[in-house]
Amino acid sequence: MPLGKDRLLPGLLTAVLALAAAFLVHSLVPVLPAMTLAVVLGLLAANLPGTAVWVAGRARPGLDFAGKHFMRAGIVVLGLKVSIMDVMGLGWLALLLVAGVVLVSFVGTYVISRVFRLPAETSLLIATGFSICGASAIGAMAAVRRIRHVDTVLPVALVTLCGTLAIGVLPLLVHPLQLTPLAFGAWTGASVHDVGQVVATAQTAGTTALGIAVVVKLTRVLLLAPVVAAAGVHQRFSAAKAAGKAAASLPPGTLAASSMERLPPVIPLFVLGFMAMVGLRSSGWLPPAALDAGAGVQDILLGAALFGLGSAVRIRTLLHTGARALSAALAAWLLIALLGLAAALLMTA
Helix, strand or coil: CCCCCCHHHHHHHHCCCCCCCCHHHHHCCCCCCCHHHHHHHHHHHHHHHHHHHHHHHCCCCHHHHHHHHHHHHHHHHHHHHHHHHHHHHHCCCHHHHHHHHHHHHHHHHHHHHHHCCCCHHHHHHHHHHHHCCHHHHHHHHHCCCCHHHHHHHHHHHHHHHHHHHHHHHHHCCCCCCCCCCHHHHHHHHHHCCCHHHHHHHHHHHHHHHHHHHHHHHHHHCCCCCHHHHHHHHHHHHHHHHHHHHHHHHCCCCCCCCCCCEEEEECCCCCCHHHHHHHHHHHHHHCCCCHHHHHHHHHHHHHHHHHHHHHCCCHHHHHHHHHHHHHHHHHHHHHHHHHHHHHHHHHHCC
């Protein structure tokens, strides 16, 4: 049953106010990405005595709505940042290296998460977020695999934490590793999770580093579509197989209820929308003002979604159940940093 606007309004207004605060802090301290601040404010709202009751009560329906539907809308608009020509400009070697980093980090993070005895669905979401584009990728994978909204909260918290860690740690390694701005930018783009975190990290080494970092990162973002499509094919095959087994186990002439359920789409509509926006950006038809407006809309949508997700995290529960998850995330973060560094050095040799 659809939620009435009166039920959604308190949570949506709360998200808007929190997002305004996040943008304000970001304007005062540019090194802190607004998206990361949105998650942090959500965490604070969920755990401070003065706000915890509000976000868990009257504001919860609207915050859940933002966490799910604004996330999907934000992924669509994210496509306006990706230009096929910019990606192809990296050259085939760089494209193969970036794809290799995504593939190996996806598989490696999933295996690490399972070694730490995390559930399969949680491991899948962590692997997707860490290897591709953070919370946006987690939202896309959760949708195509029909994973509950509440189960995305821990992966989003982990990918935000490790991406924020990269902002502080990676710039400190430029001189010890004797990296050129070009190599550092490529490393940042190949290994840091969220686009905003990539910008915050790479800009510490100048415009050259920032330019290559953004292009490499958006190449990873572009891989969101094929990865989600592959997950959708697998999900559809599994659902059809389960329905067939259920039907076969019933007496002749009886139709299994599960076989009557609509099979999940191979590619969700919002991922198709993302690809359409990539095509529109690559066409060159949109003026800079439209692209800037799209970037602003995307920040608003994803920021509100991330605040909604962050506001569902209870620190006490996270400390009780998330120790293994945190260990797995840090191990995966180290793996991706090493893979990204190796790819960056080969890319810029």
